Amino acid sequence: MKTLHRQAARSALGLALAAFVIPALAQTPATASPPVARLGAVSISANEVERLLQAMPEAERAQLKTDRSGLENWLRQRLASEQLLREARQQQWQERPEVKARVDAAVREITDRIVSSSYLASVTALPADYPNDAELAAAYEQAKPGLNVPASYRVAQIYLPTPPQADATTTAQVRAEAVKLAAQARKGDFAALAKARSQDARSAAQGGEVGLLPLALMLPEIREPVARLQPNQVSEPVQSPSGFHVLKLLAIQPARLATLEEARPRLQAALREQRQQALVSEYLTRMAPAASVSIDAAALDAALQQRP
Numbered sequence: 001m002k003t004l005h006r007q008a009a010r011s012a013l014g015l016a017l018a019a020f021v022i023p024a025l026a027q028t029p030a031t032a033s034p035p036v037a038r039l040g041a042v043s044i045s046a047n048e049v050e051r052l053l054q055a056m057p058e059a060e061r062a063q064l065k066t067d068r069s070g071l072e073n074w075l076r077q078r079l080a081s082e083q084l085l086r087e088a089r090q091q092q093w094q095e096r097p098e099v100k101a102r103v104d105a106a107v108r109e110i111t112d113r114i115v116s117s118s119y120l121a122s123v124t125a126l127p128a129d130y131p132n133d134a135e136l137a138a139a140y141e142q143a144k145p146g147l148n149v150p151a152s153y154r155v156a157q158i159y160l161p162t163p164p165q166a167d168a169t170t171t172a173q174v175r176a177e178a179v180k181l182a183a184q185a186r187k188g189d190f191a192a193l194a195k196a197r198s199q200d201a202r203s204a205a206q207g208g209e210v211g212l213l214p215l216a217l218m219l220p221e222i223r224e225p226v227a228r229l230q231p232n233q234v235s236e237p238v239q240s241p242s243g244f245h246v247l248k249l250l251a252i253q254p255a256r257l258a259t260l261e262e263a264r265p266r267l268q269a270a271l272r273e274q275r276q277q278a279l280v281s282e283y284l285t286r287m288a289p290a291a292s293v294s295i296d297a298a299a300l301d302a303a304l305q306q307r308p
Contacts, residue, residue: 037075042082044075124279131271139267140260147258150216153226154251156190156208158182159200161243178237178244186234190248199243212253222247 035043052074053061064070093099131139140147158181162174185193194208203210215223221240229235229249237244 037079039079039083042079042086044078120280120283124276124283126272126275126279130275131268135271136264136267137260139271140263143263143267144257147263149256149258149262150214151255152212152214152253153218153249154212154253155210155218155226156194156206156248156250157200157203157210158185158190158194158198158208158246159203159243160197160237160246161199174244175237175239178246182234182237182246185246185248190234208248209250212251 033046036046037044160174160178162171191207195204198204198208219240225235225238231249233249235247237246
């Protein structure tokens with residue numbers, strides 16, 4: 001949707017993609033979703049792409065869905081990593097003594113970590129009803145200075161895209177058309193004009209409305225023009241990297257303090273995390289009380305001196 005939402009930085013997108021390169025792929029079974037990329041017997045299914053998207057923050061997921069080059073690069077990296085693994089296995093690389101030793105050590109380390117962490121989680125588990133209403137109310141009063149909800153703006157738009165790598169002449173033509181539409185919108189029915197002329201299908205179907213948004217969630221180019229508008233005022237065309245936006249401010253929701261119910265999920269999560277950390281610390285302290293632990297300072301100093 002070519003709306004006012006802010007796009008994630010390409011560098012952050014690259015990091016998100018890179019995190020999914022390592023796990024091995026498998027040949028798509030007959031019952032799996034259709035493959036979207038293939039290299040010989042190796043394929044990547046639509047289900048795997050969906051899992052990638054679901055694991056990402058919403059803003060990055062929205063950006064990735066519109067970044068075809070980023071998606072295709074991720075697909076190539078996934079296929080290349082699997083081919084690398086297959087080549088190594090064909091060479092029996094996993095049978096080399098030094099490789100086997102590293103694998104065994106990694107398995108032991110991961111096993112120990114899973115066993116100890118899952119046990120610690122079980123012995124420090126919180127009651128399902130923690131925190132109670134009184135504890136939440138107290139936390140709300142204490143957290144009030146940080147629970148402000150920023151002002152939000154209900155905005156409608158008429159969107160005209162510019163083609164990728166558009167030259168100056170093409171861009172000027174789109175701008176001129178946007179100027180005409182802005183003039184018509186000031187004299188007529190903005191919603192009807194948006195339905196008829198806006199090239200963003202989703203917002204056009206709603207009479208140009210893109211929802212109630214704080215400035216921070218709008219495209220950088222949009223923020224200042226929206227903040228200058230008065231309710232029912234129509235802007236001059238605003239250029240963004242993808243095209244031109246003719247904006248109408250429908251309403252403003254002033255900044256306010258979040259209610260207890262609005263803040264409840266955040267407060268519950270924060271209180272549970274704090275309590276969990278305290279229980280873990282208390283349990284580990286009981287496991288190794290300071291009075292029962294002896295540390296050989298000389299041996300420790302000697303160990304530290306062995307490494308630069």
